[in-house]
Amino acid sequence: MKAFGSMMVMLLIVAGMPESGRSLGSSCANTFLSSLLQLMPCREAVSPFGPLPPTDACCSAVRALGQPCLCVLVNGPPIPGVDPSLASHLPQTCAASFDACELLG
Numbered sequence: 837m838k839a840f841g842s843m844m845v846m847l848l849i850v851a852g853m854p855e856s857g858r859s860l861g862s863s864c865a866n867t868f869l870s871s872l873l874q875l876m877p878c879r880e881a882v883s884p885f886g887p888l889p890p891t892d893a894c895c896s897a898v899r900a901l902g903q904p905c906l907c908v909l910v911n912g913p914p915i916p917g918v919d920p921s922l923a924s925h926l927p928q929t930c931a932a933s934f935d936a937c938e939l940l941g
Contacts, residue, residue, distance in 0.1 A: 864905035868912055871905040878926060884919035895930035903927065907937035 864871065877897050881890035890898070898906065909915070910924045924937040 864902075864908045866901075866905050866908075868908060871901060871909050872915070874901050875906075875909065875923075878923070879917070881926065881929070882918045882922040884917070884922070887919070887922055890926060890929055894926070895932070898926045898930045899932045903932075903934040903937065910937040911940045 866874070875894075875897050878890055878894035880888045881894050906923070906926065910920050914920075920939060924939055926932070927934050927936050
């Protein structure tokens with residue numbers, strides 16, 4: 837429940853970001869916020885405090901989102917309750933047909 841509260845706080849912060857802060861120069865067609873919302877089923881799999889294996893719903897979301905948008909999230913502003921390293925490896929963990937995201941920071 838605490839992780840959900842943290843995600844809601846982040847959603848409010850991101851909603852106020854200018855559009856340029858969301859795209860980060862990627863080929864992702866989604867905004868940062870819409871990408872984050874699409875990956876909500878993955879929140880327990882990317883928690884830095886004892887992550888759980890990703891669920892089928894999480895892996896479906898990762899595959900639907902695609903690498904460009906996932907990498908925007910991984911390399912975007914810090915998201916409370918999300919370990920960027922765990923998030924960057926979701927494609928491998930979920931056996932998606934694209935490579936893991938490279939951490940830029």
